[in-house]
Every structure is written in structure tokens, then in C-alpha cells.
Amino acid sequence: MSETKPAKPQLLWVQTLIFSLTFLVAAIGVPWYSITVGFEWSAWVAFIVWYFATGMAITAGYHRLWSHNSYKAHPILRTMLALLGAAAIQNSIMVWASGHRDHHRHVDDDQHDPYSVRRGLWFSHMGWMLRDYPSGEVDMTNIPDIARDPIARFQHDYYIPLVLLMNFAPPLLMGFITGDYLANFLLMGVLRLVVTHHCTFFINSLAHYWGSQPYSDQCSARDNGWLALFTYGEGYHNYHHCFQTDYRNGIRWWHWDPTKWLIFTSSLAGLASDLRRIPQETINMAREEMAKKLQGSTG
Numbered sequence: 001m002s003e004t005k006p007a008k009p010q011l012l013w014v015q016t017l018i019f020s021l022t023f024l025v026a027a028i029g030v031p032w033y034s035i036t037v038g039f040e041w042s043a044w045v046a047f048i049v050w051y052f053a054t055g056m057a058i059t060a061g062y063h064r065l066w067s068h069n070s071y072k073a074h075p076i077l078r079t080m081l082a083l084l085g086a087a088a089i090q091n092s093i094m095v096w097a098s099g100h101r102d103h104h105r106h107v108d109d110d111q112h113d114p115y116s117v118r119r120g121l122w123f124s125h126m127g128w129m130l131r132d133y134p135s136g137e138v139d140m141t142n143i144p145d146i147a148r149d150p151i152a153r154f155q156h157d158y159y160i161p162l163v164l165l166m167n168f169a170p171p172l173l174m175g176f177i178t179g180d181y182l183a184n185f186l187l188m189g190v191l192r193l194v195v196t197h198h199c200t201f202f203i204n205s206l207a208h209y210w211g212s213q214p215y216s217d218q219c220s221a222r223d224n225g226w227l228a229l230f231t232y233g234e235g236y237h238n239y240h241h242c243f244q245t246d247y248r249n250g251i252r253w254w255h256w257d258p259t260k261w262l263i264f265t266s267s268l269a270g271l272a273s274d275l276r277r278i279p280q281e282t283i284n285m286a287r288e289e290m291a292k293k294l295q296g297s298t299g
């Protein structure tokens, strides 16, 4: 008698190819060009600007605005976040936010959290996107509010053309201005995409694995100031899972949270409003409860 192992869900070829090819070009093509030709400083500046713009479209837009409604954004800002978010290639706002709301609702539940860290660090980082897992099935009934947003709808309906436009046009434009198309394609196009991918994927993997739990140990989410540096401020993930409607993740003024600074600055410019903050007493209470619990378990 032969034992049959349950078959793995089908490999999703498009995702797998995008992740592998961009990674290979970033790991081999970028150092090769750097050694044989060399990059101008302008290509590095464009890389850094585009890294922040497209990464924070995910954290300030996809995450804190659309998934959590932690503030309101003017249509101009929503349009910018939707376009720049398409450049990050992490699926449409609607698909992303639906999965993310499932993540909060069913966190650490292997059947219903699309990127549960209990299934391993690799699974929560990238593995969940490479196969057709039942836990990753998209059910948009949890985003009726986003489905009513014409900007999010438009981005969903024209997602592929927008991805192509937002990934090819800016490096081409920089290439036209500076005369070096390949350098800008490699840095602003490919390296930026790969780095932004992993920096945002860390929030699902390392931010559920490495760090402290000052507010609650009811789920795996952690606070980690180091991780905040690489995640546009989303390293304060224990706080975020406790108080998901707060537009801030790092709540102290000195916490590295460029996403909260972007939202706050946008509000000064009249592009954002109704920034939601959890009252400090509520936050303090959660901290005290957790400290008591820890004392109880060690004392």
C-alpha cells in the first residue's frame, strides 16, 4: 500500500516568475552594471525617491487608508496613492485590503489568515503568494466601503495596464532625461521593486516573529524599532494589531514612522483629514494590563 501525501496547491506561475526574475536581475544585473559601467548619482536619487513613494503608497494608502480607514484622503491623494501603489506590484487595492482585513480578523489562524506566521516565516513572507492556497482565496464581501470608492474600483479594473504604465514610464522618463536608460531601468525599475517588495513583506513575516509585545500577547504581532526602519514605520506591529484604526504605528514623536509623517503632512496641506488616534489613556491601560500579566507569570 502506498501512502499518498496531500497534493500541494497549484503553483501560481505569474507571481513566481515576477518574483524570481526581478530578484535575479537585482542580484546579478545591478552589481554587474555597477562594476562594468557604474551608476550616476541621479539614478540612485531616483531609486530612493521611488522606493519611498511606491512603498508608502502601500503603507499609507493600501494599508492605513483603505484597509483600516484610519483617516480620510482627498481624491487627489487617493489617485496618487492608487497609481503609485500599482507600481509596487502587490495586487489591486481591493484584493490587498480584503486579504489584510482577513489577516486582522483571523490572525494566526492557519485556515483563514492568508499569511499566518504559524505556517512558517517563509510562508508568511512570500510563500503564501506562490501557490493557490485555500486560505488565500479572495472574498471581497469584507470591503463594501472600498468597492464604493471609484478610484479603488478604477485601479482594480485597469490594474494590469496601470502596473505596466507605472513600472515602465518613470524609468523611461528618467532615462530620457539623463541619457542612461539601462541604469534607471535597473535601479528605479527592478532593484526598487525587489527592495520595496521585501520591505513590505517583512511586516507579515518578521513583524509577527521578532520583537516585543508591550500591548498584548493575544496574537503573534511584535513591536520592533529596528524593523520600523525597513518597513516605512510599520515595525510597531504589536501596537497596530491592538489599535488598528490609529493612523500612527509608532506613537511616540521619535518613533521612526515616515508613513504617519506623510499622512500628517498631507493633512496640513488639506489632502487628508479625520486622522484617528487612540486616546492615550486607552493605550496606557493596555500597556499596564500587559505589564501586570508579565509580572504575574514571572513572579
Ligand SMILES: [Zn+2]
Residues within 6 Å of the ligand: 063, 067, 068, 100, 104, 240, 244
Ligand atoms: Zn493592518
Ligand SMILES: [Zn+2]
Residues within 6 Å of the ligand: 103, 203, 204, 208, 221, 237, 241
Ligand atoms: Zn499583521
